[in-house]
Amino acid sequence: MTNSQDEEFLQLAKDMLNDENFKLLKKDRHHGNTNKYDHCRRVSYLSYKLAKFFNFDYKHIVRPALLHDFFYGERTEKPENSYLEHPKTSVLNAKYYYNIDEEEESIIRTHMFHHVVARKICPLINLKENASIKESMPKSREAWIVCAADMLVAFGEFGKYIVNYNVCLFLLFVINLLTVNR
Ligand SMILES: [Fe+2]
Ligand SMILES: [Fe+2]
Numbered sequence: 001m002t003n004s005q006d007e008e009f010l011q012l013a014k015d016m017l018n019d020e021n022f023k024l025l026k027k028d029r030h031h032g033n034t035n036k037y038d039h040c041r042r043v044s045y046l047s048y049k050l051a052k053f054f055n056f057d058y059k060h061i062v063r064p065a066l067l068h069d070f071f072y073g074e075r076t077e078k079p080e081n082s083y084l085e086h087p088k089t090s091v092l093n094a095k096y097y098y099n100i101d102e103e104e105e106s107i108i109r110t111h112m113f114h115h116v117v118a119r120k121i122c123p124l125i126n127l128k129e130n131a132s133i134k135e136s137m138p139k140s141r142e143a144w145i146v147c148a149a150d151m152l153v154a155f156g157e158f159g160k161y162i163v164n165y166n167v168c169l170f171l172l173f174v175i176n177l178l179t180v181n182r
Contacts, residue, residue: 009048012062017041021097022066028074031157039157040066046149050172051142061142064107067094068146084119084129087112107146110138114151144175 016022025037044065051058071089075081080089087109094100094108116136119125138144148171 006045009045009062012048012059013041013044013066016063016066016098019097022070024072025070028072030069030074031154034157036069039153040069042153042157043068043146043149046153047142047146050145050149054141054145054172056141056145060103061107061145063098064094064100064104064142065146065149067098067100067104068108068111068150070094070097070108082129083115083126084112084131103140103142106139107143110136110143111147111150112136113138113147141175145172148172 010017023037025040026035028036030036030039044062047061047065048058050056051061067090069086069090070093071081071086072093073081075083075086079085091100091105091108094104100108112131113136115126116131116133119130120133138147
């Protein structure tokens with residue numbers, strides 16, 4: 001990261017990135033060959049860039065994006081770490097360690113909306129879990145950004161990009177148009 005925007009991101013993220021409780025995420029393998037700390041940093045950075053591009057609240061998106069997967073251990077280790085339970089676990093941890101506000105909580109809680117939709121379309125995905133579309137749907141433009149950024153970064157980490165950056169920008173542009181006057 002070299003340009004001024006990236007330095008701004010590091011300024012916004014540095015307290016969290018250097019926090020000992022957050023650094024424990026480096027121990028947890030995530031999406032194949034990466035770890036949860038690096039995954040959360042990538043999601044936060046992409047969320048920040050997209051929010052800045054769309055003139056959303058980019059300063060307020062960095063922290064909840066970093067905390068969206070703030071749970072300890074891998075997904076299969078504990079029931080509360082599962083695909084659809086870990087957003088709640090991340091909220092509890094984020095509240096305990098960092099005193100998040102309601103908007104940050106909502107962003108973290110709804111970041112797995114893409115998985116809930118995939119689960120509804122194809123019931124064979126993640127047979128043991130279920131979640132309501134309504135409850136899981138992002139409630140703000142920033143929450144949509146984090147959800148989309150998480151999905152894109154996860155695809156990249158799995159080495160399976162099926163949606164490119166420009167398609168994502170287009171989708172987010174449409175979401176912006178739909179939500180800007182609400
Ligand atoms: Fe997640
Ligand atoms: Fe994630």
